[in-house]
Amino acid sequence: MSASPWIVVRANKFSIRMDRRIPFVLGGLLLAAFLVLILHVGIGEYNIAPLDVVNTLLGRELGDKNYHFVVMELRLPRAILAWLVGAALGASGAIIQGLTRNPLASPDLTGVTAGASAAAVTLIIFLPHAPDYWLPITAFGGGVFVALMLYLFAWRGGTSAGGDSPIRLILVGIGLSAALGAFTSFALTFGDLWHVQSAIMWLAGTVYATGWNDVSALLPWLIVCLPLALYGARDLNALNLGEDVAQGLGLRLILKRAFLLLLSVALAAITVTVAGIIGFVGLIAPHLARRLVGSMHEGLVPTAAFAGGFLVILADFVGRTISPPTEIPAGIVIAIIGVPFFLYLLWKREKA
Amino acid sequence: MSVLQAEKLSLSYDTTPIIHSLDLETPSGQITALIGPNGCGKSTLLRGLARLLKPKVGSVLLNGLAIQTIPTKQLAKELGILPQSPVAPEGITVRELVAQGRYPHQDWFQQWSHADEEALQKALTLTTLTHLTDRAVDTLSGGQRQRAWIAMALAQETDILLLDEPTTYLDLAHQLEVLELLVKLNQEGKTIIMVLHDLNHAAHYADHLVALADGRISAQGTSHEVITEEIIRDVFGVESQVIPHPITGKPLCLPLRRKQ
Incomplete structure (x- = not known):
């Protein structure tokens, strides 16, 4: 018998296990993101050498007084926000793919982010004086609405054998996205010009012009949702075997499925409120993670989060520096890799 | 019992x-x-x-x-249940699949106890899968795959x-x-x-x-x-001859034709 590929930690009544690859993969992804962050923060109209970036990050005073402002106030919040947005989308995608046993599912392809975005635009344009904290809640509500629609139109037969096909979920999602996109356009056309402009600002899928306030708006949600996603990993593993098997294992199907779906929607919707719609991260990151650590969700969920974070920070860096002074939004950079990847997944399914 | x-x-x-x-x-x-x-x-x-x-x-x-x-x-x-032809997630290994059988015995702070490990090894031994423990389920033969699923249900104890x-x-x-x-x-x-x-x-x-x-x-x-010939006719609508198995003596149903 070969050696166990698991690390098991036990202390009294406490025990956890994980695949051996997970700490290395997570560490590697974090390191890669950090290297990109140093370049991201250093390169621009005002170049700062990587070593100076690190020194500034560590709070060391340097000769150039501008470093602190450029690094800490202008560029760092944006780079960190990009990573956090990617992490939320990656985790959201991993949850929804496990939940639906559908490798094509992701928060954008199912229309969840379109729902969140339509709801947020509606709020910005028609209730411009609403307090700030309404925005994430409204976006979440829009995402939940789409999740309910998906449930009604694409999920009724269940996801196990004999249920609806994965393609159906995506078709319904694309339909919902189109309808909600039309609604958003409608709101943008008829809304007050001033408010419309601020709505358009984040619709493009960009983390441009972000500050610490955006980071602090996103962070509390992630601090709550990501551990909950880890907590749900065992349930996702069971659900991934099919609904009958999961129920046979003692999983409370309706309760757990609703909880995980809401969690996935919350993670995706919150990113919309700070960065607009960034597509394909929720699709690609879980696939990347599966290649790296396998299909078990206690490893897959954090790895997908870290992979998503890496993807978005890299995309934002590339978009910002590839042809200055023009900036390409991170969402567009990712779509350039994301669209062919999606087509590849479709093609692979056709062949299977 | x-x-x-x-x-x-x-x-x-x-x-x-x-x-x-x-x-x-x-x-x-x-x-x-x-x-x-x-x-x-x-x-x-x-x-x-x-x-x-x-x-x-x-x-x-x-x-x-x-x-x-x-x-x-x-x-x-x-009570364990194995549905008809279940499908394993892509790339999941035998060990990972069988470990899922421990789900009802675990909670969030107790995710892999000694009892879990013992039940896993016992299930793998009973189903003679120990040499395939770290193979992906989707690379196994049909019989091995079914044994892996049965092992999962066994780990449920x-x-x-x-x-x-x-x-x-x-x-x-x-x-x-x-x-x-x-x-x-x-x-x-x-x-x-x-x-x-x-x-x-x-x-x-x-x-x-x-x-x-x-x-x-x-x-x-x-x-x-x-x-019996009579019950086979009533239940399946098939005429048959039932003879004792020459070796085991158990009834052996030889179908002849559909009931006219």
Whole structure:
């Protein structure tokens, strides 16, 4: 018998296990993101050498007084926000793919982010004086609405054998996205010009012009949702075997499925409120993670989060520096890799 | 030893009634085979017994208690179910699949105890999968794959194991491999209730046969009591000759033609 590929930690009544690859993969992804962050923060109209970036990050005073402002106030919040947005989308995608046993599912392809975005635009344009904290809640509500629609139109037969096909979920999602996109356009056309402009600002899928306030708006949600996603990993593993098997294992199907779906929607919707719609991260990151650590969700969920974070920070860096002074939004950079990847997944399914 | 019963059980899919006020007591410690033609409700009955379908009327009782009233994790420690041809997630290894059987025994702070590890190793040994532990399930042969799923259900450590056509899509040697494994498990004390298509397999391997037609029990008992020319004609609409197996003496059904 070969050696166990698991690390098991036990202390009294406490025990956890994980695949051996997970700490290395997570560490590697974090390191890669950090290297990109140093370049991201250093390169621009005002170049700062990587070593100076690190020194500034560590709070060391340097000769150039501008470093602190450029690094800490202008560029760092944006780079960190990009990573956090990617992490939320990656985790959201991993949850929804496990939940639906559908490798094509992701928060954008199912229309969840379109729902969140339509709801947020509606709020910005028609209730411009609403307090700030309404925005994430409204976006979440829009995402939940789409999740309910998906449930009604694409999920009724269940996801196990004999249920609806994965393609159906995506078709319904694309339909919902189109309808909600039309609604958003409608709101943008008829809304007050001033408010419309601020709505358009984040619709493009960009983390441009972000500050610490955006980071602090996103962070509390992630601090709550990501551990909950880890907590749900065992349930996702069971659900991934099919609904009958999961129920046979003692999983409370309706309760757990609703909880995980809401969690996935919350993670995706919150990113919309700070960065607009960034597509394909929720699709690609879980696939990347599966290649790296396998299909078990206690490893897959954090790895997908870290992979998503890496993807978005890299995309934002590339978009910002590839042809200055023009900036390409991170969402567009990712779509350039994301669209062919999606087509590849479709093609692979056709062949299977 | 747990006892699983159905009492005036009626089951339906949406509004289509499938099982009609059925009473059944499955003998504990034995192998029970549910047989019958397509659409007779045998898989539905199995799903009902496994609480995958909620009864419209009546109830399924485990040791006298309605299973709907037993907390689902508690029930999962006493009753395992293996649906027909389950599909493993892409790339999942045998070890990872079998470990899932421990789900009802775990919670968030107790995710891999010594008991979990022991149950995993025991399940792998019983199903002779120890040499394939770290292979991806989707690279295994059909028989090995089915054994991996059975190992998952074994890791659950239940008294009762329900299986829906465990031999579907397997060739003859792999069918016997699975059935012989189930007999071995039964000898170790597990109660087995399964849906089987092949009458001769049912006669050979099961202690108790239940023949269903139109959602009702037509006959039940030992293979000699159930596999008769008359019952085969009534239940399946097939004329046959039933002879004793030259070696085992169990009834052997030789179909002749459809009932005229």
